[in-house]
Amino acid sequence: MTTDVTSAAGAAGPGPHAAQPPRPGGAETPRDPAPPPPATTLPRTAGTTGTAPERRRSTGTTRQSDVLALVGAAAAALSTTWLFFTRLAPFSGGLGFVVCAYLLFLAFYALLVSFDEDGPAVRDRIASAIVHSLALLLLVALTFVLVYTLWSGRKALPHLNFLTQDMRKAGPLDPLTVGGIRHAIIGTLIQITIGLVLTVPAGLLCAVFLNEVPGRYARFVRTVVEAMTALPSIVAGLFVYATAILAVGLDKSGLAASLAISVMMLPIIIRASDVVIRLVPGTLREASYALGSPRWRTVWHVVLPTARSGLTTAVILGTARGVGETSPVLLTAGFTAVTNYQPLHNPMVSLPLAAFEFVQSPQPAMIARGFGTASVLVVLVLALFVVARVIGGRGPGELTRSGTHRAVLASRRDQQRFARRAAASTAATATGSTASAAADTVTTSSAAADTVTTGGIAADGPGRTDTAEQDHAHPDQGPAQGVDGS
Amino acid sequence: MIVRSVSIRTQPRPAGPDHGADRRRRLYSDSALPDRLFHAVARSGGGLVLAVMLLVGGFLLYRAWQALRKAGLGFLTTAQWDPDAGHFGIAAVLTGTVLIATVAVVISVPLAIGTALYIAEYAPVRLRRTLVSVVDLMAAVPSVVYGLWGLFFLQGKVIGLARWLSTYGGWFPLFTVDGADPHDPLATATVYTASTFVAGIVVAMMVTPIICSIIREVFSQAPVGEREGAYALGATRWGMIRSVVLPFATGGMIGGTMLGLGRALGETIGVYLVISPVFAIQPHILQTGTSSVSSLIALRYGEASPFGMSALMAAGLALFLMTLVVNFAASSIVARSRSGATAE
Numbered sequence: 020m021t022t023d024v025t026s027a028a029g030a031a032g033p034g035p036h037a038a039q040p041p042r043p044g045g046a047e048t049p050r051d052p053a054p055p056p057p058a059t060t061l062p063r064t065a066g067t068t069g070t071a072p073e074r075r076r077s078t079g080t081t082r083q084s085d086v087l088a089l090v091g092a093a094a095a096a097l098s099t100t101w102l103f104f105t106r107l108a109p110f111s112g113g114l115g116f117v118v119c120a121y122l123l124f125l126a127f128y129a130l131l132v133s134f135d136e137d138g139p140a141v142r143d144r145i146a147s148a149i150v151h152s153l154a155l156l157l158l159v160a161l162t163f164v165l166v167y168t169l170w171s172g173r174k175a176l177p178h179l180n181f182l183t184q185d186m187r188k189a190g191p192l193d194p195l196t197v198g199g200i201r202h203a204i205i206g207t208l209i210q211i212t213i214g215l216v217l218t219v220p221a222g223l224l225c226a227v228f229l230n231e232v233p234g235r236y237a238r239f240v241r242t243v244v245e246a247m248t249a250l251p252s253i254v255a256g257l258f259v260y261a262t263a264i265l266a267v268g269l270d271k272s273g274l275a276a277s278l279a280i281s282v283m284m285l286p287i288i289i290r291a292s293d294v295v296i297r298l299v300p301g302t303l304r305e306a307s308y309a310l311g312s313p314r315w316r317t318v319w320h321v322v323l324p325t326a327r328s329g330l331t332t333a334v335i336l337g338t339a340r341g342v343g344e345t346s347p348v349l350l351t352a353g354f355t356a357v358t359n360y361q362p363l364h365n366p367m368v369s370l371p372l373a374a375f376e377f378v379q380s381p382q383p384a385m386i387a388r389g390f391g392t393a394s395v396l397v398v399l400v401l402a403l404f405v406v407a408r409v410i411g412g413r414g415p416g417e418l419t420r421s422g423t424h425r426a427v428l429a430s431r432r433d434q435q436r437f438a439r440r441a442a443a444s445t446a447a448t449a450t451g452s453t454a455s456a457a458a459d460t461v462t463t464s465s466a467a468a469d470t471v472t473t474g475g476i477a478a479d480g481p482g483r484t485d486t487a488e489q490d491h492a493h494p495d496q497g498p499a500q501g502v503d504g505s
Numbered sequence: 506m507i508v509r510s511v512s513i514r515t516q517p518r519p520a521g522p523d524h525g526a527d528r529r530r531r532l533y534s535d536s537a538l539p540d541r542l543f544h545a546v547a548r549s550g551g552g553l554v555l556a557v558m559l560l561v562g563g564f565l566l567y568r569a570w571q572a573l574r575k576a577g578l579g580f581l582t583t584a585q586w587d588p589d590a591g592h593f594g595i596a597a598v599l600t601g602t603v604l605i606a607t608v609a610v611v612i613s614v615p616l617a618i619g620t621a622l623y624i625a626e627y628a629p630v631r632l633r634r635t636l637v638s639v640v641d642l643m644a645a646v647p648s649v650v651y652g653l654w655g656l657f658f659l660q661g662k663v664i665g666l667a668r669w670l671s672t673y674g675g676w677f678p679l680f681t682v683d684g685a686d687p688h689d690p691l692a693t694a695t696v697y698t699a700s701t702f703v704a705g706i707v708v709a710m711m712v713t714p715i716i717c718s719i720i721r722e723v724f725s726q727a728p729v730g731e732r733e734g735a736y737a738l739g740a741t742r743w744g745m746i747r748s749v750v751l752p753f754a755t756g757g758m759i760g761g762t763m764l765g766l767g768r769a770l771g772e773t774i775g776v777y778l779v780i781s782p783v784f785a786i787q788p789h790i791l792q793t794g795t796s797s798v799s800s801l802i803a804l805r806y807g808e809a810s811p812f813g814m815s816a817l818m819a820a821g822l823a824l825f826l827m828t829l830v831v832n833f834a835a836s837s838i839v840a841r842s843r844s845g846a847t848a849e
Binding site for chain 1: 537539540542543544546547548549550551553554555557558560561564565567568615616617618619620622623624626627628636638639641642643645646647648649650651652653654656657658665666669710713714717740741742743744746764767768770771772773774778799802803806814817818821824825828829831832833836
């Protein structure tokens with residue numbers, strides 16, 4: 020690689036020299052009828068005969084010496100540390116071994132690289148090695164937490180009764196073949212459903228507000244939402260305890276727990292949807308305004324459907340957070356061992372709370388149940404994330420194949436309908452000239468509607484048709500008001 | 506219908522043709538009732554969030570007032586927590602909270618910056634999206650899972666490191682451990698467990714993904730032109746990062762760290778499971794026994810008398826105000842820095 024570069028630089032070097040001879044002889048037109056077009060002249064040295072085909076150059080930046088330095092430094096560091104730990108010094112401990120080996124590795128690597136590179140390149144290599152190892156350390160540690168939980172949950176999970184029974188009949192000393200977490204699963208489902216019913220409309224409304232009604236107030240609200248994202252979860256629990264339970268007089272119940280979860284989920288959903296709605300292309304909005312549609316129609320028919328995939332992701336991410344909240348539920352839900360379907364009365368347990376209560380017991384079977392519950396929770400969160408990833412893989416306005424197909428069909432239907440109506444109206448009022456002008460307007464707006472439709476609005480198929488009908492039933496009102504206002 | 510609309514369109518024209526300069530025009534045609542309704546509903550959506558935040562602060566203050574009036578300024582300086590006897594204050598729990606959060610941030614910031622740099626600058630493009638969603642997933646893993654890991658795995662494994670640190674770093678006041686004798690082979694190891702240090706590691710695992718995803722966002726917004734300029738001047742990749750990416754992202758890095766600090770201050774379950782609570786100011790981070798505001802609330806809410814509940818509300822209010830200050834500072838730093846990226 021290095022030699023290639025120098026030869027290329029060499030090619031630029033002799034360029035002027037090669038160009039020099041023709042310049043004084045430029046007057047001799049018979050020998051050189053046309054001046055040669057500007058081109059790079061390759062130096063023809065004696066070694067390379069011009070007939071040999073040029074070798075394909077590698078554009079990769081990894082060289083053999085890099086790999087060798089890396090492997091060599093690793094081997095040297097490992098063996099030196101081993102020598103120290105077993106033969107020379109009274110060191111011991113796995114963590115110490117790893118740390119020593121790593122520091123020695125960095126030193127050896129710097130030394131090896133410095134044999135054939137200069138200072139900045141050595142620093143670059145060292146920084147690269149450190150960044151790679153930090154990232155590896157974090158990812159391994161986080162993955163380990165998950166794997167550790169799943170692995171410790173293996174004792175409880177194979178028993179089918181773990182998922183189908185509640186803890187009503189299981190005492191603290193009973194083995195894993197009795198009792199399970201059905202009550203916690205059902206409790207989690209009920210609480211998160213109530214939470215979603217409360218937070219999804221409110222969260223989407225607030226996200227729409229932040230984007231569609233911009234101004235100083237919206238900026239302030241955005242700051243408050245950011246602060247609310249970091250609201251300590253125990254404070255959310257205390258808040259609901261102080262309001263719903265002490266002031267309103269609700270029981271410690273599923274509803275109170277859902278309220279506490281909602282306080283935690285709301286800012287997360289708002290911020291994730293805010294980001295997604297901000298990404299909706301402005302051209303789509305402008306197309307809708309240009310058709311004279313009012314703002315709420317623009318939001319309902321253009322902005323929200325375009326951002327649908329991202330909004331779903333936002334809601335799922337909020338759900339994943341809400342499912343795992345322990346401390347707000349701890350203060351508000353109470354604890355029970357029986358299945359409770361009523362969110363209004365009596366305590367209701369959720370998965371994280373059950374895991375938390377199980378591991379407080381010193382019994383190994385209970386701790387195994389705690390890990391089993393945590394594993395179910397982890398699997399649930401993982402599944403939610405995978406779903407979010409699958410749904411949210413597309414940007415705003417980007418359609419799937421079938422979505423595109425539906426949009427094209429809907430747009431074709433609209434076009435036919437407009438054509439029919441235009442024909443009918445011309446036939447009906449063939450006498451007046453104003454009518455034909457109006458028909459013109461309708462046709463133009465239908466063409467524009469087609470453009471917007473293929474942009475990804477009408478993905479919801481037949482439901483759109485009647486609203487579109489309504490939309491274009493008074494095609495005159497929009498523009499008229501627009502002029503009115505000016 | 507159509508004719509009327511045309512007449513509306515044309516009539517105002519002759520009324521004021523010689524107004525001269527154009528008046529400022531409205532960009533939207535939203536003077537109709539449904540649109541005003543939409544406006545109002547959307548504003549109420551924003552108002553809802555404000556109302557919730559105000560209610561949180563207001564109700565906590567209202568419930569805490571009784572205890573605060575009784576304790577007075579002693580609430581900030583008393584270390585004990587015995588509200589029914591009249592001796593209670595948040596000096597110890599507040600110290601514990603701040604120490605745990607500090608340990609967590611000190612551990613997590615290098616990890617977060619390294620991982621963010623790797624994802625934004627070094628990782629192959631194909632891997633990048635996967636890594637981003639893995640980090641996001643880690644941020645959403647329930648805290649009880651990290652708590653279980655800390656309680657059953659980390660607690661035993663950290664003893665060696667804690668003993669080493671206190672033996673060779675004991676001259677540093679934070680690393681002192683009372684009652685530990687490194688030369689006594691039979692000394693119990695329990696003085697090193699359930700400490701601020703262990704809780705700090707657990708909390709660090711929870712906040713690192715959050716800090717990492719904020720910092721990565723800021724890194725990836727570093728201007729391409731300046732990056733290429735650095736490369737064109739012959740910079741290595743690290744040279745480019747040091748001269749372009751890191752200066753650009755300084756504000757974002759500080760802001761992300763403070764947002765992580767805000768999370769670490771409020772962490773409950775992970776801390777509660779790991780520590781053994783003491784109600785005295787405990788500055789030795791390696792020694793067993795510490796406390797935090799949130800774990801105090803989780804520990805005492807069950808047996809609290811009405812007055813005790815009021816005292817717990819006061820502690821919660823203090824925590825709420827602390828996280829609020831940290832977060833507002835963080836978001837203003839992020840917003841004012843050149844990167845100006847919003848978090849997450």
